[in-house]
Amino acid sequence: MRKLPVSFYDRENVLQIAQELLGKILVTKLKGKVTSGRIVECEAYDGIGDGASHAFGGRRTNRNEVMYAGAGTAYVYICYGIHYLFNVVTNKKEIPHAILIRALEPEEGIAEMMKRRGKKLFDHSLTKGPGSLSVAMGISIEDNGCSLQSEHLFIAGDGFVPDKEMIGISPRIGVEAAGKAAVYPYRFYIRDSPFVSGKK
């Protein structure tokens, strides 16, 4: 298992990177607890021309400032006042590309994830959906701006690459109000994974 280098994130085609993130492993190490999960669903947000992006039209505020940081930075923000949503920033500094991680298949530390989620029984909802996976992985607003080369939060590969036909593509979820961008096929997921959120 090998941490993805900055060069993985530092590329121009955010759709390509999003697709390549499927099958990679998100890892956190917090207070001695290791939790990890394989990425099975993500969405690309393609910079200032993307009507569904927080950076649409070059918008730049305290909240989304981290989107303008260099490749391989964590962008975490609060959604609906309740949920932390975890994104990875791609492309060069000042170019606000990002990928929202929407679902994982748990690997290590399942008991710890269940504890964080307040679950007694293991089921697919453990790491299904961006808000849920943040809780399971212990990701919070404190991780906003954190480098993904950190020891406590990173994404790694173990050589597994999903076959092309395992990958589904669809419009993004929850962006109905984004006009033209609402129908862009920027969501990527593993077709047969029960941990994928939304419709297949």
Next chain:
DNA sequence: CGACCGATCGTCT
């Protein structure tokens, strides 16, 4: 199983 709805608060207008 699908549709609906309330929770909850930081962010931007």
Next chain:
DNA sequence: GACGATCGGTCGA
């Protein structure tokens, strides 16, 4: 002062 890149519970079929 309105509005979310959501979740989980409830209700009805």
